[in-house]
Amino acid sequence: MIDAIVPAFLPAGTRTPCHDRGELFIHPIRSAPTKADTAEAKALCAQCPIKAACADHAIQRGERDGIWGGLTPAERRARRRPDCGTESGWRSHVQRDESCLTCREAHDDRLREQRLKRLTREHATHGGSLAGYRLELLLGLPTCVRCRAVRHEYYANQPHPGKWYRRSSAAA
Numbered sequence: 001m002i003d004a005i006v007p008a009f010l011p012a013g014t015r016t017p018c019h020d021r022g023e024l025f026i027h028p029i030r031s032a033p034t035k036a037d038t039a040e041a042k043a044l045c046a047q048c049p050i051k052a053a054c055a056d057h058a059i060q061r062g063e064r065d066g067i068w069g070g071l072t073p074a075e076r077r078a079r080r081r082p083d084c085g086t087e088s089g090w091r092s093h094v095q096r097d098e099s100c101l102t103c104r105e106a107h108d109d110r111l112r113e114q115r116l117k118r119l120t121r122e123h124a125t126h127g128g129s130l131a132g133y134r135l136e137l138l139l140g141l142p143t144c145v146r147c148r149a150v151r152h153e154y155y156a157n158q159p160h161p162g163k164w165y166r167r168s169s170a171a172a
């Protein structure tokens with residue numbers, strides 16, 4: 001049991017504070033450790049000379065279970081560097097309120113690609129549409145004659161925006 005949780009970068013037979021308390025770190029039966037086990041495991045890690053290296057090792061390897069370097073799985077996930085350039089990396093930055101140019105550019109590229117695909121679908125399905133018109137504006141493209149015609153017709157059939165206001169103020 002203990003061999004499985006002592007970091008692999010340590011020489012065989014190394015004794016760390018956890019070496020005979022494996023059950024506190026990854027319990028053989030329970031799927032989630034108790035609060036008391038977690039607190040005790042963290043207290044042992046606090047005395048360990050390789051605490052920082054142990055935590056780094058587990059974070060890099062993406063260890064999912066147990067306490068490593070005094071950190072729970074959730075604490076390790078929070079410290080893990082986002083996978084920059086991917087959508088999950090972008091979401092991690094947003095959650096942490098961080099800015100990352102690589103992730104933002106990659107996210108914008110994906111968004112643009114999705115919008116272009118939607119615009120192609122709008123044109124193929126409807127010829128022109130309001131949604132197509134909005135997509136053309138969002139993409140910074142010149143609006144096409146078919147989408148403009150649909151928009152023109154839509155707004156021509158809407159009540160005049162100032163009508164309500166004029167009517168209510170006239171009644172008052």
Ligand code: SF4
Nearest residue numbers: 018045048051054069
């Ligand atoms: S930091 Fe904790 S889990 Fe890592 S080797 Fe030390 S006592 Fe064991």
Ligand SMILES: [Zn+2]
Nearest residue numbers: 084085100103
């Ligand atoms: Zn990033």
Ligand SMILES: [Zn+2]
Nearest residue numbers: 128132144147
């Ligand atoms: Zn169009």
